[in-house]
Amino acid sequence: MFWLAPFLLFQLQQPLDIPDKNPHTTAADIEQGKRLYMGRCAGCHGPSGDGGKGANLAVPTLPRAAADRSLYRIIRYGIPDTEMPGSLMDAKELWQTAAFVHSLGQVPSAPITGNPQAGAQLFKSKGACLNCHALGNEGGRIGPSLTGIGARRGAAHLKAKIVNPTADVPDQFRLVQLTNKAGKTMRGIRLNEDTYSIQIRDFSGNPQSFWKADITQITQEKKTNMPAYQGKLTDTELNDLVAFLANEKGAQ
Amino acid sequence: MRLALLLLSLPLLAQVTHQRLLNAEKEPGNWLTYSGNFSGHRFSPLKQITDQNVAKLTPAWVYQSNSLQKFETTPLVVDGVMYISEAPSHVTALDTRTGRVIWRYRRTLPDDVRVCCGQVNRGVALLGDLVYVGTVDAHLVALDAKTGAVRWDVTVADNKTGHSITVAPLAVKDKVIIGIAGGEYGIRGFLDAYDAKTGKLAWRFWTVPAGGDPEAKTWAGESYKRGSAATWVTGAYDPDTNLLYWGTGNPGPDWNGEVRAGDNLYSDCLIALDLDTGKLKWHFQFTPHDVHDWDATEVPVLINAEFRGQPRKLLLFPNRNAFYYVLDRVTGQFLLGKPYAKQTWAKGLDDSGRPIRLPGTFPTVEGTRVWPSVAGANNWYSPSYSPDTKHLYVATREAGAVYYFGNAEYKAGEQFNGGGFRSIPGEEEWGAIRAFKPTTGEVAWEYKLFTPPYSGVLSTAGNLVFGATAEGQMIALNATTGKLLWRFQGGGTVRSNPMSYQSDGKQYVAMTLGNSLYVFHLQP
Numbered sequence: 001m002f003w004l005a006p007f008l009l010f011q012l013q014q015p016l017d018i019p020d021k022n023p024h025t026t027a028a029d030i031e032q033g034k035r036l037y038m039g040r041c042a043g044c045h046g047p048s049g050d051g052g053k054g055a056n057l058a059v060p061t062l063p064r065a066a067a068d069r070s071l072y073r074i075i076r077y078g079i080p081d082t083e084m085p086g087s088l089m090d091a092k093e094l095w096q097t098a099a100f101v102h103s104l105g106q107v108p109s110a111p112i113t114g115n116p117q118a119g120a121q122l123f124k125s126k127g128a129c130l131n132c133h134a135l136g137n138e139g140g141r142i143g144p145s146l147t148g149i150g151a152r153r154g155a156a157h158l159k160a161k162i163v164n165p166t167a168d169v170p171d172q173f174r175l176v177q178l179t180n181k182a183g184k185t186m187r188g189i190r191l192n193e194d195t196y197s198i199q200i201r202d203f204s205g206n207p208q209s210f211w212k213a214d215i216t217q218i219t220q221e222k223k224t225n226m227p228a229y230q231g232k233l234t235d236t237e238l239n240d241l242v243a244f245l246a247n248e249k250g251a252q
Numbered sequence: 253m254r255l256a257l258l259l260l261s262l263p264l265l266a267q268v269t270h271q272r273l274l275n276a277e278k279e280p281g282n283w284l285t286y287s288g289n290f291s292g293h294r295f296s297p298l299k300q301i302t303d304q305n306v307a308k309l310t311p312a313w314v315y316q317s318n319s320l321q322k323f324e325t326t327p328l329v330v331d332g333v334m335y336i337s338e339a340p341s342h343v344t345a346l347d348t349r350t351g352r353v354i355w356r357y358r359r360t361l362p363d364d365v366r367v368c369c370g371q372v373n374r375g376v377a378l379l380g381d382l383v384y385v386g387t388v389d390a391h392l393v394a395l396d397a398k399t400g401a402v403r404w405d406v407t408v409a410d411n412k413t414g415h416s417i418t419v420a421p422l423a424v425k426d427k428v429i430i431g432i433a434g435g436e437y438g439i440r441g442f443l444d445a446y447d448a449k450t451g452k453l454a455w456r457f458w459t460v461p462a463g464g465d466p467e468a469k470t471w472a473g474e475s476y477k478r479g480s481a482a483t484w485v486t487g488a489y490d491p492d493t494n495l496l497y498w499g500t501g502n503p504g505p506d507w508n509g510e511v512r513a514g515d516n517l518y519s520d521c522l523i524a525l526d527l528d529t530g531k532l533k534w535h536f537q538f539t540p541h542d543v544h545d546w547d548a549t550e551v552p553v554l555i556n557a558e559f560r561g562q563p564r565k566l567l568l569f570p571n572r573n574a575f576y577y578v579l580d581r582v583t584g585q586f587l588l589g590k591p592y593a594k595q596t597w598a599k600g601l602d603d604s605g606r607p608i609r610l611p612g613t614f615p616t617v618e619g620t621r622v623w624p625s626v627a628g629a630n631n632w633y634s635p636s637y638s639p640d641t642k643h644l645y646v647a648t649r650e651a652g653a654v655y656y657f658g659n660a661e662y663k664a665g666e667q668f669n670g671g672g673f674r675s676i677p678g679e680e681e682w683g684a685i686r687a688f689k690p691t692t693g694e695v696a697w698e699y700k701l702f703t704p705p706y707s708g709v710l711s712t713a714g715n716l717v718f719g720a721t722a723e724g725q726m727i728a729l730n731a732t733t734g735k736l737l738w739r740f741q742g743g744g745t746v747r748s749n750p751m752s753y754q755s756d757g758k759q760y761v762a763m764t765l766g767n768s769l770y771v772f773h774l775q776p
Contacts, residue, residue, distance in 0.1 A: 042656060043506065078364065081321055082321075193702060
């Protein structure tokens with residue numbers, strides 16, 4: 001039965017050896033992890049983790065690797081049926097790389113001065129945010145969903161977006177204006193587009209699809225439909241709204 | 253009973269001799285090599301499907317791959333049987349009329365295969381009664397064409413060090429030529445020739461010279477040891493010169509050139525090797541000291557044409573670096589070079605074809621915007637040359653990238669990139685299928701695509717150009733005017749090349765769209 005021993009060892013070795021928590025998370029580990037990442041991972045994932053051709057790693061919870069151990073396993077073994085290859089780094093280097101990857105999606109902590117309860121009221125009333133944004137099952141789909149926004153974005157970023165939303169419109173929420181052959185125009189958020197067709201969401205929230213052969217003009221608007229709240233909210237109101245959003249961590 | 257069986261059975265499989273491969277044009281119903289002929293033309297002389305009737309093209313059958321990897325194969329067809337490779341390193345023989353499986357070869361692979369960009373395969377080669385396939389664990393395997401049984405299996409290199417094979421082999425005369433991938437793992441690149449019957453190594457040409465070779469001085473210190481220059485796209489062959497023409501890949505590490513000062517030969521080159529000996533006849537380097545990952549691994553196209561009043565043997569090369577090149581394929585002399593897509597890295601080319609680089613275009617820690625993108629103006633997917641229209645057709649990408657400089661610490665089996673890239677935020681990338689006049693590089697027509705394409709083109713004697721969009725549509729264009737004549741949504745990003753064949757007197761056009769192989773014919 002000698003043959004059995006190495007077989008079992010092969011089967012069991014890796015999973016049992018991997019601790020649940022990353023044992024290498026000091027600032028020096030993260031710095032070394034960054035060096036490893038820049039040499040070996042940034043080629044696909046981009047230097048900030050927000051994707052070149054690889055998956056976006058700059059998110060608080062990685063869809064395939066919510067736990068330290070699963071992130072370690074993915075870096076070590078890759079993901080079958082995708083372009084993500086495995087890696088032969090030693091255990092410490094794998095953990096250091098994982099520590100840096102984990103840091104990419106962390107929201108910088110900033111002091112929150114506003115009152116989140118007051119912010120919740122503003123969100124629904126004066127701000128009229130639900131006209132376009134979803135929160136849980138409520139709200140519209142014209143703008144990005146704000147469910148769990150506090151886990152994805154820090155207070156400073158949220159404040160800047162509320163004050164001046166046109167500065168940086170996400171690609172998935174580009175406003176387009178279409179003109180058909182009859183001269184009628186339609187506006188909405190571009191959902192998808194290819195060489196022959198375009199799909200938009202109109203301001204009633206309905207998806208619409210058009211053949212480009214039926215459209216005479218497609219104009220991409222640089223601006224966004226989101227109003228700038230600069231001057232519309234007092235400083236206190238702005239801070240309250242930011243406090244509410246920064247505390248919105250989604251369903252637990 | 254016996255008669256019925258005979259009538260229903262497939263035609264007898266004849267030997268695929270070198271003579272047949274040399275004269276591929278004489279049997280237009282078959283598709284015997286990766287590019288359709290040794291000259292890299294990807295042209296079908298079939299003309300049942302034409303610009304007049306292509307609107308009636310409809311699927312005859314579809315073969316679904318079980319793999320979710322990119323499906324990059326070019327099918328080969330001989331005497332009623334189609335041979336395709338499937339990810340990761342499988343081979344399947346299909347009946348050309350029904351799409352039914354005749355045999356399968358399924359390879360068992362190690363758990364952690366090292367390959368940069370997907371466990372893919374671009375196709376097989378045929379010679380004699382054998383089917384050849386390279387594998388992602390860097391073996392070359394010969395299968396019995398009738399049964400799929402393994403006749404021999406040789407180790408080309410060690411996958412643990414990042415060597416892999418994704419390229420379709422080229423079977424020529426008595427040899428099988430196979431390239432290597434691993435340019436993102438700091439391998440030392442080569443091109444191999446194996447005895448087609450036995451699998452014995454006939455010769456190896458190192459694409460990164462060492463030792464006494466004078467070109468070894470184009471690498472600082474010992475950087476040549478990880479110089480890459482992989483050979484992962486199928487080349488061409490000219491029986492008159494007896495030369496193989498093959499493109500080589502990026503130097504390693506990709507984006508950090510500081511650790512490898514010098515021109516880094518023979519990375520990003522076209523190399524011309526004697527088929528019998530593997531000796532280098534000439535080379536031409538497109539991108540000396542590349543720091544943008546612009547592999548010269550495109551398919552070389554060989555034509556004989558009048559160039560500035562002189563009949564010449566030419567080699568056409570639309571390069572990933574966004575310049576179009578014409579070389580004399582006997583001597584390697586540079587004849588013409590001009591941009592064919594947006595580029596911001598070179599002022600132009602000098603009289604010898606060497607690029608005159610613009611300052612401020614190297615990758616930096618903060619990021620440098622440069623056109624074209626990492627994927628380039630063209631890539632591994634095939635161009636096509638039509639002897640009818642005398643146009644060269646190229647699916648062209650119009651996009652830039654932000655290039656980053658990073659550390660480059662080599663560790664065997666690990667990616668060795670030295671930086672990275674990302675798309676330019678907010679840039680509206682696009683693409684086009686363009687028809688070029690080959691000897692001048694002038695654009696005859698252009699068909700615009702919304703997204704930069706990642707698939708090649710086929711031209712046919714029916715005055716057609718077949719291609720695809722990255723959004724899943726296969727399309728047919730008028731080869732003379734570029735007008736759209738037919739399209740079909742296949743349901744997945746296309747990363748492959750079209751081909752055409754004839755079976756039972758009927759012309760078919762085949763291409764993988766997404767994870768399925770689609771075979772079209774005219775509506776009965």
